[in-house]
Amino acid sequence: MSRPETLPLALAGVLLAAGVAADEVRLKDGRVLIGATEVRDEVVRVTTRDGVETVPRAAVQRIRSDAELTAELERLAARFGDAPHARLELARIARDFGLLDRMWELLDGLVEDRAQLAAALRPRLDAFLAEFEGDLLPRALRTAPAERRVKELLLRVRPDTSPGRRAAVAAILAGVTDADAVARLRESARKAMHSVAREVAVRALAARDPAFLWRTAILDATPELRASAMHVARELGQATEAIDYLASGLDHQSAAVRVRTAEAFASLGDAHAVPYLVGAVPVAAATGGSRRGHVAFLNQESYVRDFDVEVASGAFIADPKIDVLQSGTVFDVTVHSVITHRLQIVNAYRSALHRLTGSDPGAQPERWEQWLAGIERPAGDDVPRAGG
Numbered sequence: 001m002s003r004p005e006t007l008p009l010a011l012a013g014v015l016l017a018a019g020v021a022a023d024e025v026r027l028k029d030g031r032v033l034i035g036a037t038e039v040r041d042e043v044v045r046v047t048t049r050d051g052v053e054t055v056p057r058a059a060v061q062r063i064r065s066d067a068e069l070t071a072e073l074e075r076l077a078a079r080f081g082d083a084p085h086a087r088l089e090l091a092r093i094a095r096d097f098g099l100l101d102r103m104w105e106l107l108d109g110l111v112e113d114r115a116q117l118a119a120a121l122r123p124r125l126d127a128f129l130a131e132f133e134g135d136l137l138p139r140a141l142r143t144a145p146a147e148r149r150v151k152e153l154l155l156r157v158r159p160d161t162s163p164g165r166r167a168a169v170a171a172i173l174a175g176v177t178d179a180d181a182v183a184r185l186r187e188s189a190r191k192a193m194h195s196v197a198r199e200v201a202v203r204a205l206a207a208r209d210p211a212f213l214w215r216t217a218i219l220d221a222t223p224e225l226r227a228s229a230m231h232v233a234r235e236l237g238q239a240t241e242a243i244d245y246l247a248s249g250l251d252h253q254s255a256a257v258r259v260r261t262a263e264a265f266a267s268l269g270d271a272h273a274v275p276y277l278v279g280a281v282p283v284a285a286a287t288g289g290s291r292r293g294h295v296a297f298l299n300q301e302s303y304v305r306d307f308d309v310e311v312a313s314g315a316f317i318a319d320p321k322i323d324v325l326q327s328g329t330v331f332d333v334t335v336h337s338v339i340t341h342r343l344q345i346v347n348a349y350r351s352a353l354h355r356l357t358g359s360d361p362g363a364q365p366e367r368w369e370q371w372l373a374g375i376e377r378p379a380g381d382d383v384p385r386a387g388g
Helices: 009-018 066-080 084-097 100-112 121-136 146-155 163-174 179-191 195-206 210-219 223-235 239-251 255-268 271-285 337-357 365-374
Strands: 003-005 023-027 032-040 043-048 051-056 060-064 291-312 315-335
Touching: 023 043, 023 066, 032 084, 060 066, 066 084, 084 100, 084 121, 100 121, 100 163, 121 146, 121 163, 146 163, 146 179, 146 195, 163 195, 179 195, 179 210, 195 210, 195 223, 210 223, 210 239, 210 255, 223 239, 223 255, 239 255, 239 271, 255 271, 255 337, 271 337, 271 365, 337 365
Parallel strands: none
Antiparallel strands: 003 051, 023 032, 023 060, 032 043, 043 051, 291 315
16 A cells, blocks of 8 residues: 655655656556655655655556656657647646656747637636646645635746746636635735736636726736736737727826726727727817916905994994905916826827727827728727717
């Protein structure tokens, strides 16, 4: 009988993540153990990710070394080819072989090429990545409350974390159902220490709450995270829905929100946004010009201006008349910053339109309707104009 030992857990817990040399020990009962192997007399000790297992030597059918497993994987790679579905299958085999460096290399490439993957392959990739919670967390945390596991997984995401590991954490967190854990995930998406951890949290929430993803594109202060949110929306095929949802941002009272909305539309790369941008420009242009206003700093003091004398029952009564003396300074000012905001907004809309259509609408917004009529009508031009 195999006997798990807990003494070397600190070493065993990092085996899979570190990608150290590991052997394949195939037992006669059909079980397969992957880990560093040591043969002592009549027993074989295998240090796996969950601890050390000791099995009788007579129970072992075959031991393949790390070098043999690597050679076998390379033979399979040559036979499978370099197609994305073949690389995903090779990643599965590499994991089974304990060749984790090679597995993560394959997964990193697939994640970086995710936007070009066939739609049917992306769910398969995410399902595979979602299996890695036991690989990324130490054994002691695998049965911890969901909220704690969310926290610990995000703590393992840093700026130097590889694309495959980031995607694995996001896929695991996307499956969280506990209410407290989801709340922790939302909080981390806005307040995590590293922007990469926030990006992972936002991606994990994308399928559960698309509106949260879309709002990130105009509300978050980090440009990289805003761009990443729209990249995810585009990847998930949410571009049209995101544009309809965010279109009101083009008329927002905040110039920053208007600019970010235009940038988000440009990142989505969907011509569905063109009519919204053109329709919102008159509103943006109307904010131009200098505005006058004033501010007053006043001091008011009461004083007795006079008395009215009245006679009542043979007595004279003095009724005081109170007045207020007002003094101070009034500044009449012209606000010029509106001009700058107006230029920022118009330039952002112009840049977005150029990226979406390949045609520059020009610097005069009042002519953009004419410009739009003169170019090939983009798909979705029947969308109601923003601000109209």
